[in-house]
Amino acid sequence: MTRAAGEPVRAGSGRLELDPDRVGRDLVCLVLTVVELLRQLMERQALHRCDQGDVTDEQMEKIGTTLILLDERMDELCAQHGLTRDELNLDLGPLGTLLER
Amino acid sequence: MTQTVGEPGPRTGSRTGAACTATYVFAVCRGGDPATLTGLPGQAAGNPVRLLPFGSLEAVVQDVSAAEFGEETLRERLTDRAELERCARAHHAVIAAVAGSAPTLPLPLATLYLGDERARAALREDERRFLAVLQRIAGRVEWGVKVYARREAPEGPDRSATVAPTRTLTRTATRTATRTAARTPVRTTAGSAAAGAGAVDSGAHSGRAYLERVRGARQERERRQQAGLVAAETVDRALRGVAVASRRLRTHDTTLTGERGVQLLNAAYLVADGHEREVAAAVAEVRADPACQGVEVEVTGPWVPYSFVDGGE
Numbered sequence: 002m003t004r005a006a007g008e009p010v011r012a013g014s015g016r017l018e019l020d021p022d023r024v025g026r027d028l029v030c031l032v033l034t035v036v037e038l039l040r041q042l043m044e045r046q047a048l049h050r051c052d053q054g055d056v057t058d059e060q061m062e063k064i065g066t067t068l069i070l071l072d073e074r075m076d077e078l079c080a081q082h083g084l085t086r087d088e089l090n091l092d093l094g095p096l097g098t099l100l101e102r
Numbered sequence: 103m104t105q106t107v108g109e110p111g112p113r114t115g116s117r118t119g120a121a122c123t124a125t126y127v128f129a130v131c132r133g134g135d136p137a138t139l140t141g142l143p144g145q146a147a148g149n150p151v152r153l154l155p156f157g158s159l160e161a162v163v164q165d166v167s168a169a170e171f172g173e174e175t176l177r178e179r180l181t182d183r184a185e186l187e188r189c190a191r192a193h194h195a196v197i198a199a200v201a202g203s204a205p206t207l208p209l210p211l212a213t214l215y216l217g218d219e220r221a222r223a224a225l226r227e228d229e230r231r232f233l234a235v236l237q238r239i240a241g242r243v244e245w246g247v248k249v250y251a252r253r254e255a256p257e258g259p260d261r262s263a264t265v266a267p268t269r270t271l272t273r274t275a276t277r278t279a280t281r282t283a284a285r286t287p288v289r290t291t292a293g294s295a296a297a298g299a300g301a302v303d304s305g306a307h308s309g310r311a312y313l314e315r316v317r318g319a320r321q322e323r324e325r326r327q328q329a330g331l332v333a334a335e336t337v338d339r340a341l342r343g344v345a346v347a348s349r350r351l352r353t354h355d356t357t358l359t360g361e362r363g364v365q366l367l368n369a370a371y372l373v374a375d376g377h378e379r380e381v382a383a384a385v386a387e388v389r390a391d392p393a394c395q396g397v398e399v400e401v402t403g404p405w406v407p408y409s410f411v412d413g414g415e
Contacts, residue, residue, distance in 0.1 A: 044316050051313060058310070065309025068316070092355045101323060 029082045033075075034089040038100060040071050122168040125154070125221045127213045128196045129162045130232045135203040142199055145192050146170075156222045157229040159236075162200050163221060171214055180212065201406040205240040207232055208408050235411050238347075241375050243404035247341055247385070248354075249334050249367035250398045251326070326396070333397040334367035340388045344380040345371035349409050366397060370409035378404070 047064045050056050056064070079086060091099040126145050134153050144151040144164040153160040169175065179185045190211055197208045215221035225232070342348050353365040373381055385401050388394050 045320075047313060048317055048320070061313065062309035065311070065313040067309075069308065069312045072312075 026082065026084075030084055030088060031091075033078060033082070033084065034091060034099065036078075037075060037086070037089045040068075040075060041100065043071070044068055123165040123217070124168040124171050125215045125218050126164045126166045126171065127154075127161050127209050127215065127221055127225070128164070128193060129200055129206050129208045130159050130225065130236070131162060131200050131204045131206040132159050132236055133204045134160050134162065134200050134206070138199050138203045139196070142196050143192060144196050145189065151196055154218055154221060156225045159225075159229060159232055161221060161225055162196060162206075163218070164196075166214070168216070171212070176212055176214075197406050205236050206406055207235050207239065207411050208406050209411075239372065239407040239410055242346060242372050242407060242410075243375050244407040244409055245341070245345075245371045245373055245381050245401060245403035246405065247337060247367065247369050247371065248365060248400045248402075249330075249337050249394075250365055250400065251330050251363035252396055252398055329393070329396050330364070330366045333391075333394040336391055336393045337367060337388045337397075337399055338369055340384045340391075341369070341371050341381070344377060344384050345373050347372040347410060351409065362398065370407075372407055372410045373404075375404070 047068060050064075051061055075086070079089070089100065093099055128144070128151070131153075136153050139151045139153070139162065142151045146164060146166040149165045151162065151164045154163045155161075170179075180189065193208075193211050197206060200206045201208075215224060338348070338350070348369060348371045351368045351370060353368045371381075381401070381403070385399060389399055
């Protein structure tokens with residue numbers, strides 16, 4: 002990256018985008034990606050616990066309800082920042098993507 | 103991709119004078135016909151693309167401005183997608199033209215030397231490797247095969263059954279529906295009651311129902327991924343059957359594949375020249391294969407064997 006800071010660049014050209022608004026949005030996107038990753042891990046963990054059978058029906062109901070709320074909250078957060086869930090992801094090269102698609 | 107071959111000493115860019123030229127090498131060939139090169143713009147329209155003999159081979163070269171192709175400038179230019187495309191197309195046009203008349207070994211984009219003498223000296227050192235590669239690719243062409251998961255993956259009929267009429271649908275279900283539902287005030291019990299008899303039931307076990315849907319979605323995704331892998335392997339196996347050599351390349355990110363689904367396979371096959379029909383038959387066969395119904399198979403070629411010049415298999 003030999004580009005001088007502050008130099009304007011065209012969007013979508015594959016170059017670094019240094020427009021302040023855009024950087025803010027990208028940061029939000031990154032933060033939400035991490036939150037979404039944690040949410041998915043929690044879901045996975047919850048399913049795992051349920052499969053092990055050491056969770057009562059009541060607890061299962063509670064876990065499920067919490068996850069519903071989390072899922073809704075994610076939708077709200079994404080909507081607030083004009084993002085879609087599909088945009089929340091990171092390309093890890095040969096490893097694939099951070100989040101499942 | 104950018105390969106600036108030169109001495110570790112003074113940088114190309116720091117050399118004085120805009121008149122200073124560098125030698126851009128497109129390819130190495132054996133017995134190339136200079137007539138095929140006339141009129142090609144190459145990387146610097148105006149300067150002729152010519153053959154530079156070294157040892158028993160020839161390099162396909164062009165004089166370019168050293169300032170324009172200096173290390174820094176070049177890196178800058180090649181980070182611009184439009185410019186990169188232009189350079190790559192120019193590079194390919196020359197290679198394709200030469201390959202029509204002689205066995206041709208394409209060199210990486212932006213292979214540069216500080217003048218003909220440097221180019222000749224450096225290329226001569228690699229002559230044995232070039233000869234070996236030329237022998238391997240002579241009379242053979244490259245076919246590119248990409249496999250994409252179909253965007254609208256056929257959802258199992260059981261899917262609609264597992265998605266209870268609650269407002270929260272799973273991630274794989276239509277997201278737009280979720281969002282519309284979130285905005286509309288169906289949160290009230292009256293609303294869910296109005297949604298139908300099923301809502302009463304799912305209202306009592308909504309948490310568990312959600313977990314079940316997540317599980318269903320996970321299983322569905324795993325099934326799809328598995329099917330995708332099987333399909334990619336099936337395609338690869340079929341094409342390896344008609345190929346002399348094959349290479350699996352890194353799959354492209356979805357931002358590059360655009361409207362298409364996830365890329366499952368990006369492979370190159372070295373096939374004897376004139377075997378188009380065999381390739382087409384192999385592709386037709388996998389397209390008809392039940393294992394490959396969820397994927398799209400894209401074939402390009404014949405290409406100059408770009409993917410088989412590094413020694414490889």
